Amino acid sequence: ESLWLARAGARDVLLAYPSADRGGFAELAAEPKLAAAVTVMVDDHSQLELIDASRAxxxxxxxxxxxxxxxxxLLGGRIRIGALRSPLRSPAQLAELARSVARRPGFKLVGLMAYEGHIAGVGDSLVGRPLRSRAIRLMQATARKELAARRAEVVRAVRAVAPDLEFVNGGGTGSV
Known part of the structure; x- marks a missing residue:
């Protein structure tokens, strides 16, 4: 879909999930128009290796x-609320992967994404459920506070490696 959009003229396409489409990566690496328009999501060193091996x-x-x-x-990680979209949680983990991208020829780190679905995608005013609504609002307030601090640290750590990031996506529309 990302390649189709780029071929159709879209100039700024973010593939929002890591992919294992070797053929797609081969096309991306072979066509300047596509490579300039499409940004791929990476959350592991093995993803970079897969892309490299797919270049053809x-x-x-x-x-x-x-x-x-x-x-x-919460409780030392025994309770997790929200989707596990990435194994990368800490500034150190993201900075390490940023360094790996920066060291690899043929790759350019251009962005950082953080989508908090448990804040942006969960309604907090449930009809006839005042206690549950209150619990959701409390969870969201706790999550917003924790994430704001952690996200700022991550952005600083990644920008120390890649100061010219083109974008930082820091949340869904439900949290702004």
Whole structure:
């Protein structure tokens, strides 16, 4: 879909989930128009290796975005609220992967994404459920506070490696 959109003229396409489409990566690495328009999501070193192995001779620079896991973890991680979209939680983990991208020829780190579905995607005014609504609002307030601090630290850590990030997506419309 991302390649189709780029071929149709879209100039700024973010593939929002890591992919294992080797053929798609080969096309991306072979066509300058596609490589300039599409940014791929990466959350593990093995993803970079897969993309490299899929190039099939293509030399175009691949645009990369890293994803921060935004789930709220309580009681030392025994309770997790929110989708586990990425294994990357800490500033150190994201900075390490950013360094790996920066060291690899053929890749350019351009973005950082953090989607907090447990805040943006969960309604907090349930009809006839005042206690549950209150519990959701309390969870969301706790998550917003924890994530705001952690996200700021992550952005600083990644920008120390890649100061020219083109974008930082820090949340869904439900949290702004």
């Amino acid at each position: 001779g293509g030399q175009e620079e691949i645009r990369v975005c890293l994803e921060l896991d935004t789930s709220l973890q």
